[in-house]
Amino acid sequence: MSGVRERLRAASSGAGTSACPVAYRIRGLWLVSAGHALFAATLIGVGVSGLIAGRFISIWQSAPPGVPARAALAYLCAGLSLVCGIALLFERSAAMAARALFVYLLSWLLLVKGFYIAASPAVEVSYQSAGETAVLVAGAWVLQAWFAARWHEPRLRFMTGEPGVRLARALYALALIAFGLSHFAYLGMTAPLVPSWLPAHEFWAYLTGGAYLAAAAAMLTGVFARLAAALSALQMGLFTLLVWVPPVITGHPSAGQLSELGVSWALTAAAWVVADSFRGTPWLAVGRR
Numbered sequence: 001m002s003g004v005r006e007r008l009r010a011a012s013s014g015a016g017t018s019a020c021p022v023a024y025r026i027r028g029l030w031l032v033s034a035g036h037a038l039f040a041a042t043l044i045g046v047g048v049s050g051l052i053a054g055r056f057i058s059i060w061q062s063a064p065p066g067v068p069a070r071a072a073l074a075y076l077c078a079g080l081s082l083v084c085g086i087a088l089l090f091e092r093s094a095a096m097a098a099r100a101l102f103v104y105l106l107s108w109l110l111l112v113k114g115f116y117i118a119a120s121p122a123v124e125v126s127y128q129s130a131g132e133t134a135v136l137v138a139g140a141w142v143l144q145a146w147f148a149a150r151w152h153e154p155r156l157r158f159m160t161g162e163p164g165v166r167l168a169r170a171l172y173a174l175a176l177i178a179f180g181l182s183h184f185a186y187l188g189m190t191a192p193l194v195p196s197w198l199p200a201h202e203f204w205a206y207l208t209g210g211a212y213l214a215a216a217a218a219m220l221t222g223v224f225a226r227l228a229a230a231l232s233a234l235q236m237g238l239f240t241l242l243v244w245v246p247p248v249i250t251g252h253p254s255a256g257q258l259s260e261l262g263v264s265w266a267l268t269a270a271a272w273v274v275a276d277s278f279r280g281t282p283w284l285a286v287g288r289r
Helices: 002-012 034-053 070-087 091-119 124-147 154-159 161-185 187-193 201-221 225-250 255-276
Strands: 024-026 029-031
Touching: 029 034, 034 070, 034 124, 034 255, 070 091, 091 124, 124 154, 124 161, 124 255, 154 161, 161 187, 161 201, 161 225, 161 255, 187 201, 201 225, 225 255
Parallel strands: none
Antiparallel strands: 024 029
């Protein structure tokens, strides 16, 4: 327990903009930021839902149909989400949970989402789907970079601390590029998602797609990177609130809408973690990624 506390104290006193926020204890829980709390709660929700349903849900639904032991893998994904989500909320287990989640999500990105990209390299939706997992990887990466001690393998030490946070931000920015391009490639599917009370649906589809691309450019170049990260997380949150929450409120959501709500919520939570990693950086800073 003291080891995690010492690492956080050292990070908090450092000059880097990616230093971990100071931890707080709230009713026995150990939290370093609002994004950390939301991300952990989201994982718990995903885990509980998956165990109840007994199948792949939301963030894990892209498992190839022919994967061996598919049912067992579905329970494994749900169980891992639940256990890691709970463990992230306690000081003794946060570092281990963050690392386990990071490794597992990264493996899912490379093996599962990579499978679809390799199978259809010219289909943009493959990259959009990979981008969704990449955002989750980035969120877990920030947390494990904050919490974990150095990797025992010297060649992997760049995965933690400030270098790790910077790489997580870069991965997140690449995911935003995939999201932005999908808005243009699938305009006919994106525009109808705009709430009916807003005029000019295609305009909003183009605007949000362009916003993702602009945010990615800002984060990769370090020009207004903190502002870009915060606004991209806000855009994901608004998309969740305006597009996927209303069908649930009406009481007649389809299975697809519930799935999209889960994915969009999880992306918002992970994006919030990435945005939190810029705490201490001026909103209009130039040259800090």
